[in-house]
């Protein structure tokens with residue numbers, strides 16, 4: 001029937017012609033009759049005209065309602081987030097005016113699909129930008145409809161795609177280790193325990209130990225799974241549940257591990273920014289973002305201690321840093337922000353690091369370990385070579401007061417053909433906080449979990 005509106009020409013990829021999405025920016029649509037579906041994202045009512053920006057999760061389209069259309073009850077009571085079907089004709093935006101993708105829809109008909117409240121219940125009242133943070137977290141489901149939050153989620157999806165394709169290109173296989181475990185990886189203090197059919201079990205802190213068991217049968221492996229940490233402090237970079245990107249590589253040296261990390265991070269940034277739409281989100285979110293230059297700065301822990309002393313940045317007790325001190329979050333971030341480039345911080349003292357880390361054969365006080373630090377966030381990756389000697393591992397359990405029994409399957413890797421191997425864990429939300437220039441990792445996941453919050 002030629003009298004029916006034609007679907008928007010820019011959506012030839014969609015099989016059902018009755019549903020029109022706003023995904024493609026195509027300015028060559030003037031004169032096309034279309035039918036679009038979405039929600040009112042912005043609304044400006046004047047005496048003779050209503051301008052609204054429709055959003056459908058794919059894009060934005062300015063729609064112009066005039067004449068008899070705006071004299072209807074539905075038009076006069078229109079509110080933000082109301083879902084609509086609008087029919088009309090595409091036009092270029094007049095040269096002095098602005099609209100998404102420089103196009104607009106001149107409506108000749110519309111129907112309301114689902115109303116949304118106005119006044120005190122209106123979305124922009126409930127999630128006003130100056131609302132207190134708790135109110136915004138309570139209303140995260142509505143905050144996500146905003147341009148900032150939805151852009152971060154789109155960059156997040158692109159980043160996950162980029163990691164997967166980088167791993168694929170390096171022939172690193174994806175596996176899915178369990179989230180319910182009976183071992184700790186990163187210390188007992190941040191374990192979430194629960195009752196597992198009468199036994200104590202934990203939510204995993206890291207899938208590393210399981211990845212190590214895959215090397216003999218599957219070669220290099222990675223996983224992208226949630227990790228859980230019962231962090232007690234409320235900081236802007238700690239979540240209780242976060243998305244952990246972990247990989248484990250067999251028959252490598254520490255130098256190989258460092259080179260691999262640098263190349264994965266740079267490749268992911270290249271892939272993410274090669275998509276012009278995603279690059280635009282990043283530009284809007286973080287106008288000053290620059291892809292990191294290679295090679296990354298490499299700095300030993302001992303050099304960092306000297307650097308902190310020289311720059312009068314004290315340790316947590318307010319004293320000058322000494323070899324053996326933990327470099328706390330505040331000091332680490334100050335250093336990273338001053339140096340203002342990615343840093344590979346290497347060779348941490350064994351006493352500061354997890355039981356499984358391999359000692360440096362040249363200096364057995366320190367480990368073959370590296371934290372990757374990024375400006376604005378600090379540590380985004382923790383990595384190391386793994387202790388591959390059976391006796392040494394048994395010693396390490398003893399030193400940490402860990403019962404080796406539940407780790408028999410991990411220890412067995414040193415018994416049945418051990419190998420020099422290493423790997424890393426990258427916190428996706430921290431990576432995104434850096435890439436998208438967000439103040440906190442809480443803005444970089446769908447529904448953040450942190451101390452005291454497990455809803456919505």
Ligand code: 4AD
Nearest residue numbers: 206208229238239242246380381382423424425427
């Ligand atoms: O340094 P972490 O604790 O290292 C491990 O878990 C290793 N077992 C990983 C491995 O080698 N396979 O954690 C790795 C990364 C950190 O650098 C950080 O980016 C992130 O995980 N991370 C957190 N992100 C958000 N909230 C938290 N509470 C986090 N704890 C760690």
